[in-house]
Structures are given as C-alpha cells and as structure tokens.
Amino acid sequence: MAAGDARKHEKAIDISGLDYAFGEHEARKQVLYDIELAVAPGEFAIMTGPSGSGKTTLLSLVGALRRPQQGRIVCVGSDLMRLQGVELEAYRTGLGFIFQLHNLFPALTAFQSVQMAADLRDDLPGDKMERIASLLTELGLGERLHYRPSKLSGGQRQRVAIARALVHRPALVLADEPTAALDSQNTEIVLGLFRRLARENGTTVLMVTQDARVFERADRLVNLVDGRIDSDSRR
Amino acid sequence: MASLRTAPIFSLRLLIHEPARLWASIGGVTFALLLMLLQVGFRNALLDSALQLLRSLDADIIVMDKEKKPFLARVGMAKERLYQAQSIVGVESAAPLWLSMLQWKNMEDGTVHPIRVVGLDPDSPTFLQSEVNALIGLLRQPGTALIDSRSRSSYGYVGRGMAQVGRTEIEIVGTFPLGTDFEVDGTILVSEETYFKLTKYQRFQTHKLIEVALLKLGPDADEEAVLASLAHHLPTDAVALSKQQLIERDLEHWKSGTPISVILMVGVALGFAVGVVICYQILYTEVLDHLTEFATLKAIGYSDRYIQIAVVVEAWVLSIFGFLPAMAIGWTMLETLRQLSGLPAGLGVDDAVTILILSITMCTLAGILALRKVRVLDPAELF
Ligand SMILES: Nc1ncnc2c1ncn2[C@@H]1O[C@H](COP(=O)(O)OP(=O)(O)O)[C@@H](O)[C@H]1O
Numbered sequence: 093m094a095a096g097d098a099r100k101h102e103k104a105i106d107i108s109g110l111d112y113a114f115g116e117h118e119a120r121k122q123v124l125y126d127i128e129l130a131v132a133p134g135e136f137a138i139m140t141g142p143s144g145s146g147k148t149t150l151l152s153l154v155g156a157l158r159r160p161q162q163g164r165i166v167c168v169g170s171d172l173m174r175l176q177g178v179e180l181e182a183y184r185t186g187l188g189f190i191f192q193l194h195n196l197f198p199a200l201t202a203f204q205s206v207q208m209a210a211d212l213r214d215d216l217p218g219d220k221m222e223r224i225a226s227l228l229t230e231l232g233l234g235e236r237l238h239y240r241p242s243k244l245s246g247g248q249r250q251r252v253a254i255a256r257a258l259v260h261r262p263a264l265v266l267a268d269e270p271t272a273a274l275d276s277q278n279t280e281i282v283l284g285l286f287r288r289l290a291r292e293n294g295t296t297v298l299m300v301t302q303d304a305r306v307f308e309r310a311d312r313l314v315n316l317v318d319g320r321i322d323s324d325s326r327r
Numbered sequence: 328m329a330s331l332r333t334a335p336i337f338s339l340r341l342l343i344h345e346p347a348r349l350w351a352s353i354g355g356v357t358f359a360l361l362l363m364l365l366q367v368g369f370r371n372a373l374l375d376s377a378l379q380l381l382r383s384l385d386a387d388i389i390v391m392d393k394e395k396k397p398f399l400a401r402v403g404m405a406k407e408r409l410y411q412a413q414s415i416v417g418v419e420s421a422a423p424l425w426l427s428m429l430q431w432k433n434m435e436d437g438t439v440h441p442i443r444v445v446g447l448d449p450d451s452p453t454f455l456q457s458e459v460n461a462l463i464g465l466l467r468q469p470g471t472a473l474i475d476s477r478s479r480s481s482y483g484y485v486g487r488g489m490a491q492v493g494r495t496e497i498e499i500v501g502t503f504p505l506g507t508d509f510e511v512d513g514t515i516l517v518s519e520e521t522y523f524k525l526t527k528y529q530r531f532q533t534h535k536l537i538e539v540a541l542l543k544l545g546p547d548a549d550e551e552a553v554l555a556s557l558a559h560h561l562p563t564d565a566v567a568l569s570k571q572q573l574i575e576r577d578l579e580h581w582k583s584g585t586p587i588s589v590i591l592m593v594g595v596a597l598g599f600a601v602g603v604v605i606c607y608q609i610l611y612t613e614v615l616d617h618l619t620e621f622a623t624l625k626a627i628g629y630s631d632r633y634i635q636i637a638v639v640v641e642a643w644v645l646s647i648f649g650f651l652p653a654m655a656i657g658w659t660m661l662e663t664l665r666q667l668s669g670l671p672a673g674l675g676v677d678d679a680v681t682i683l684i685l686s687i688t689m690c691t692l693a694g695i696l697a698l699r700k701v702r703v704l705d706p707a708e709l710f
C-alpha cells in the first residue's frame with residue numbers, strides 16, 4: 093500500500109530515463125526527455141520552469157494519470173509502468189492531488205467535498221468528522237464549512253480543494269500551482285500544512301509553482317526547461 | 328478499495344442540488360410512464376369488457392359450435408346438442424343461451440346504437456348476478472326485457488318503460504349491472520320467445536339453433552370426467568370446455584389474436600422506448616455537466632463502479648418519483664374514462680407492479696447508456 097507513513101520507502105519518487113510524448117506518428121510530440129529525478133520521503137520539492145516546459149505532464153505521470161512510453165518510474169513503492177485496476181485505484185487514494193482547477197462538485201458543501209476524499213480511507217486515526225472540520229478551519233474556512241462552491245471565492249474554493257487533497261494524510265502530494273489563487277497569508281498557511289504533513293507523516297510534496305517567493309521554503313528546487321531537467325538543487 | 332457505501336448519498340446530493348432539473352426530469356419520466364399506463368389500462372378494458380358476459384354466466388361447462396371463437400363471436404349450434412349434453416352422467420342441468428345484435432333506439436334523440444340481445448330460459452339458472460336472478464321471472468311475460476344499467480349514455484334513458492329494439496317495441500321491466508364493450512353500448516336479457524320475436528327479421532335465426540348450452544354439474548360430478556364424456560358423445564361439430572378453460576382461451580385470443588391488442592402492446596413498447604430516450608437525455612446531460620468532477624473522483628481513487636452506482640441510483644430515484652405521479656394521473660384518467668364510457672378500464676396491482684418494474688428497467692437502461700461516457704473519462708486531462 094502506498095498509503096500511510098511514507099518513510100518506509102527509501103525513495104518517494106524514483107524516476108530514471110523517462111520519456112513522454114503526446115500523440116503518435118506525425119502528430120507525435122515529445123515533451124519530456126530522459127528525466128532523472130529522485131525525491132526522498134518527507135522532502136518538499138518545488139518544480140518550476142517556463143510555461144509549456146512539461147511540468148504538468150510530469151506531475152500527471154507521477155500521479156499515474158498517464159503512463160510513460162519509456163523509462164522507470166517508481167513512486168512510494170509502486171511501479172507505475174505496471175499499475176492497473178484496483179492497485180491503481182489504491183495508489184491514487186494514497187496521493188493528494190491539487191489540480192490547477194479546483195474541480196469541486198457544485199452540489200457538495202466544503203465539508204462534503206473533503207469528506208469524499210476522507211471516505212476513501214478507513215484507516216485514518218481519530219474522528220473523521222473532527223479532522224475534516226479542523227483542517228478546513230485551519231485553512232480559514234471554519235465559518236464556511238457548509239457552503240457550496242457557488243458561495244465561495246476563488247481562493248476559498250482552492251483551499252477546499254487543498255483540504256480535500258490533504259485530509260487523508262497522503263504519502264505524496266502532487267500540487268499544480270496550488271497557491272496561484274491565494275494571497276500571501278493563505279499561501280503561508282498552505283505551505284505550513286505541507287511542512288507539517290512532511291514532518292508528522294513523512295509526506296512528500298511535489299509542487300509546481302512559478303511563484304519565486306515560495307522557492308526558499310522548499311528543500312529542493314527542480315527547474316524544467318523544454319522537457320529536460322535544467323537544474324536540480326538541494327537547499 | 329474505495330468504499331461504495333456513500334455512492335447513493337452522493338447521488339442524492341447531486342439530484343437535490345438542482346431542483347428545477349430534478350422536477351423536469353421527474354416530469355419526463357412521468358410522461359413516459361403515463362403513455363405506458365394508459366395503454367395497459369386500455370388493454371385491460373379490452374380484455375375485461377370482452378370477457379365480462381362470459382364471466383357472469385352461471386355455468387360449469389359450456390358447449391358450443393367448434394367454430395365459435397371468441398365467445399362473443401356469434402355462431403349457432405343445433406339445439407339437439409343441449410339435450411345430448413343434458414343426458415351425460417354428471418350433468419345436472421343444461422340451459423340454452425341465444426346471442427344476437429340489434430339496434431337500440433334512443434328515444435330522446437332518435438339515434439340508433441348497437442345492443443347485444445341475450446336470450447335465455449327464465450326457468451333455468453343462467454346468470455350469476457343476483458340482480459338478474461331476482462328479476463328473471465318477469466321475463467316470462469312476452470315482450471319484456473332487462474337492460475344493463477351500465478349501458479352507455481348513447482342509449483338515452485335506460486330504465487323501466489317502453490323501448491324500441493330493432494323494429495319491435497318491448498317493455499323494459501328492470502335493470503342489472505354488466506358493462507359495455509368494444510362491440511356494443513349495452514345488453515338486454517330476454518326470454519326465448521321474446522328473443523325470436525325480436526330477431527325474426529334477421530336471417531339464419533331458427534328455433535333449431537341456440538348459441539351455447541350452459542351446463543351445471545351435480546355435486547359429486549368430476550368435471551374432467553364429464554368433459555371427457557362430452558367430447559366422446561357429442562358430434563364433432565360441438566366442443567365442450569369448462570368455463571375457466573373458455574375464459575383462458577378467450578383471454579389468449581384477445582391478447583395475441585387481435586390487432587387492437589397488438590397495437591396496445593406496441594403502445595406500451597413505444598412508451599418504454601420514449602421513456603428510455605427521455606431518461607437517457609436527462610442522465611446523459613447530468614453526466615456531461617459533471618464530467619470534470621467525475622474525472623476528479625477517478626483521479627483521487629474512486630472506481631468507475633462508484634460513479635456507475637451513483638448514476639444508476641439517480642436513475643432509480645427518477646424512476647420511482649416518476650412512477651408515483653404517473654400512477655395517480657393514470658388512475659384518475661382511466662377512472663374518468665370508465666365513468667364516461669362504461670368500459671372497465673381499470674389498473675390492477677399487478678399492472679402497477681409491472682409498470683414500476685418497467686420504469687426501473689427503463690431508467691436503469693438509460694443510466695447504463697449514459698455511463699458509456701464515464702468509462703472513457705481520462706482523469707489526465709484535469710491537471
Ligand atoms: N493533451 C495534450 N496533447 C498534446 N500536447 C499536450 C497535451 N498537454 C500538454 N501538451 C503539450 O505538452 C507540452 C508541455 O505541457 P505542460 O506539461 O502542460 O507544460 P507546463 O505545465 O510546464 O506549462 C506543451 O507544449 C503542451 O502544448
């Protein structure tokens with residue numbers, strides 16, 4: 093199982109010789125070339141780079157939403173080249189996805205949205221309802237637990253989506269520009285949550301951002317340019 | 328494994344969130360079910376009305392010409408068969424019945440309408456209705472008749488008094504309850520003598536013929552044995568069937584052998600198809616509008632099955648909440664029709680169950696069709 097304490101694996105993300113191309117034949121367009129990337133459990137890695145360089149694509153490969161044509165990709169103990177069916181579902185349950193768009197159900201309140209993610213896991217310690225409420229409160233939504241997306245601002249929706257991704261204490265958080273819609277105060281809160289999850293749970297965070305202000309908060313800074321890793325620095 | 332337990336609640340939340348759409352969807356399902364319900368009701372009316380005369384006869388076994396089918400078709404049989412049947416061991420009594428069709432004159436507006444004329448022997452048990460048996464003695468007086476109190480309003484005044492049937496004046500001396508059918512607007516009962524007086528202008532009417540013989544068995548008689556004995560002793564131009572056998576044979580005839588019944592079945596099938604299309608439209612739009620959210624569910628680890636269950640539960644909710652108003656409206660419409668036409672166009676519990684099952688099947692089918700879209704959902708497009 094990918095879930096639970098992520099520290100039991102030597103590497104949270106272990107990628108080597110990874111190529112990825114969209115389309116086939118004449119339409120084939122390679123966007124990732126020979127990626128080598130190893131991220132340790134509990135590490136907070138930021139991936140940056142110009143638009144169109146392949147950051148989102150790499151994130152979706154790590155999230156097992158796509159399958160690479162070439163290379164090795166093993167994350168929190170699962171070989172993503174082989175993952176299928178129930179194991180694939182289980183792998184995804186062990187992740188926390190934060191998409192560029194929040195993708196919240198208009199019919200569900202903030203609380204219910206987060207509960208959808210929490211319901212996937214029966215092995216969470218403590219009271220589930222309390223955990224959901226306190227996480228949302230921590231994200232400044234304590235007053236809006238039972239609001240639907242239509243009654244929330246863009247930043248509030250994004251924070252609901254973040255709570256949904258974190259509530260089950262995933263082994264690996266994959267976040268695509270999660271703070272783009274947030275002010276600096278809320279950005280701080282979210283980064284603080286990432287850090288705490290890393291410390292308490294060994295959660296690994298791979299976060300795409302263009303926001304230079306948050307670079308200094310990361311353990312790792314990976315720069316992707318034209319589908320290749322241009323620089324990779326530990327801080 | 329993602330838990331499937333919460334799928335129905337999730338599905339209800341999706342439905343309730345958009346009340347306007349929910350009402351429109353329920354309305355669509357109701358409409359389709361109403362189409363089916365009315366067809367079923369009409370079909371019941373056809374079957375029940377075509378059988379009501381036969382059902383009300385007081386007989387264990389009925390002997391008739393072998394060509395007579397269904398029971399309401401008029402085919403004469405030699406009167407001798409009545410006496411032959413009467414002599415069979417186990418037969419306690421045998422009563423003749425005559426059947427004809429004449430025109431009833433509406434005295435209020437002068438129009439004429441078809442009426443069934445049933446001739447009987449006032450001294451033999453013929454009908455089960457106590458109303459008939461209480462008044463049957465009156466028919467011994469020639470030129471008198473009992474009339475169906477449930478006759479259609481096209482007859483004008485229906486009750487005691489003088490009336491004109493065919494070219495003959497008769498006196499109505501009482502009423503009994505029966506009901507109309509697709510052939511006639513009502514029925515009168517008369518004695519043998521009056522019957523021949525009324526029908527003397529019709530061809531083929533002769534005292535040598537009766538329509539059927541109604542047999543009652545003795546208390547110890549074995550119906551099977553009597554039927555076998557009748558089959559053995561009667562000439563081959565006649566057949567003997569128990570009343571129940573004849574009812575079943577007639578039911579079969581009206582169900583599958585008549586164009587109108589087939590048309591009504593096609594109507595049910597059409598209602599079903601319309602229902603599937605409506606439901607599909609509803610659920611497909613529902614799925615389409617939530618495509619990215621469903622993809623998100625898949626991305627965070629929910630199975631296809633979870634989404635399938637959610638959509639199918641939505642379909643079931645629609646099918647049940649569409650069923651209830653359809654039942655209420657359909658029942659009211661058929662009841663109104665029954666009162667206006669005298670046709671027994673009712674709905675039984677078995678019909679309600681059938682329609683409910685059809686409704687659930689219809690919506691489930693539509694849900695499964697709408698779900699094809701979810702199966703090809705690619706959560707990768709979300710990032
Ligand atoms: N579904 C797709 N089909 C074809 N090309 C795509 C698709 N998604 C992204 N690309 C292309 O792949 C490249 C990398 O895109 P992306 O990973 O989104 O970059 P980034 O997130 O760094 O901006 C871009 O050139 C983009 O046009």
Ligand SMILES: [Mg+2]
Pocket residue numbers: 147148149268
């Ligand atoms: Mg991107």
